[in-house]
Amino acid sequence: MSRVVFLLIPRVHLLDVAGPAQVFSTAADLGYEHVLSYVSEETPVATVQGLPLHAELAWPHLEPDDLVIVPGWRGPARMARADTLYRLREHHAAGGTVAGVCAGADALGRAGLLDGRRCTTHHASQDELARLYPRARVVRDVLYVEDERVVTSAGVASGIDVALHLLSTRHGPYAAGRVARAMVVYARRQGASPQISAMLRHRGHDDETVHRIQNLIDTRFTERLPLSMLADAAGCSERTVTRLFRHATGLTPLAYQTALRLERAEHLLGQGATTETAAREAGFGDARMLRRLRARM
Known part of the structure; x- marks a missing residue:
C-alpha cells in the first residue's frame, strides 16, 4: 500500500486537487490500494473557488514508493518555509516521485527539482516558469512531462491525465483504463498531446x-x-x-x-x-x- 500526499498551497484550485485525488481514490475502490493524505502549512486552506479545505499540519512518514503531488494555485505562493521545500527534495532524493500540477511546478522549481530537467506547466505560465528557472528545460504545449521522477503537468483537467499516467506506471495500463472508465473519462491523453485541441x-x-x-x-x-x-x-x-x-x-x-x-x-x-x-x-x-x-x- 502506497501513500499519495497532496501539499496544498493557499488559494489552491479545487480541480487541481480533486482530479488527481479522484483518480487514486477510484483506484483504491477498485483494489489498487492507496492512502490519500493532505498537508499544508496552514489549515483550513483557502481555495480560489471559495470552498475551504482541511489539511494536516504534520507530514506523514514517507517511503520511496509514496507520491507527493503539489496542486496549482492562483497568485503568489505563500509557501516560503524552507522545511516544506526540504521535504520535497528529501522525498525525491530518497527515491520518491514528486509531481506538480499547473503552478505546482513553481514549488518544484523552488525546491531545486527542475534544474536540468524537462518540465511543463499551464500554457499561460510557461514563459514565467522559464524565466524563474533558467536551468529548467521547459517543454511547451504538452499535457505532462516526467523526468527522473519529477512530473509536471499543464494543470486543471490535465491533472487527471497525469494521475492516470502515474497510476499506469505503478499498476499497468489495465488499471489506469479501469479507473478512466469508472470516472467516465472520454479518452486517456498522452503526455505529448497539445494542451489546446x-x-x-x-x-x-x-x-x-x-x-x-x-x-x-x-x-x-x-x-x-x-x-x-x-x-x-x-x-x-x-x-x-x-x-x-x-x-x-x-x-x-x-x-x-x-x-x-x-x-x-x-x-x-x-x-x-x-x-x-x-x-x-x-x-x-x-x-x-x-x-x-x-x-x-
Whole structure:
C-alpha cells in the first residue's frame, strides 16, 4: 500500500486537487490500494473557488514508493518555509516521485527539482516558469512531462491525465483504463498531446457564421464536406465562406478539417493503432496522406 500526499498551497484550485485525488481514490475502490493524505502549512486552506479545505499540519512518514503531488494555485505562493521545500527534495532524493500540477511546478522549481530537467506547466505560465528557472528545460504545449521522477503537468483537467499516467506506471495500463472508465473519462491523453485541441485553438473569434461552419465540420470531419455544402449551411456564397473562415481562423475550411483529422489520427496512433487504421478512422483516403502530413509536421 502506497501513500499519495497532496501539499496544498493557499488559494489552491479545487480541480487541481480533486482530479488527481479522484483518480487514486477510484483506484483504491477498485483494489489498487492507496492512502490519500493532505498537508499544508496552514489549515483550513483557502481555495480560489471559495470552498475551504482541511489539511494536516504534520507530514506523514514517507517511503520511496509514496507520491507527493503539489496542486496549482492562483497568485503568489505563500509557501516560503524552507522545511516544506526540504521535504520535497528529501522525498525525491530518497527515491520518491514528486509531481506538480499547473503552478505546482513553481514549488518544484523552488525546491531545486527542475534544474536540468524537462518540465511543463499551464500554457499561460510557461514563459514565467522559464524565466524563474533558467536551468529548467521547459517543454511547451504538452499535457505532462516526467523526468527522473519529477512530473509536471499543464494543470486543471490535465491533472487527471497525469494521475492516470502515474497510476499506469505503478499498476499497468489495465488499471489506469479501469479507473478512466469508472470516472467516465472520454479518452486517456498522452503526455505529448497539445494542451489546446485544434477545435478550441481556432475558436477565439466572434464570427457566428464561421462558428456555425465549424460546428458542422467538427461533427462530420471524417466525411467529405464540399465547399458548396458549407456555403448552404452558412447561407452565403462559397467565396464568402472561404473569405470569412480565413479571416476568423487563419485557415481555409479544408485546412481546418485536415487539422481535426490529423489530431484524431495522432490520438489513435498514441493508443496503439496502426497507421492504416488511424488514417481510415480519421477520414483520410489512405495511409500515404497521413504519413505525408506527419512528415511535414
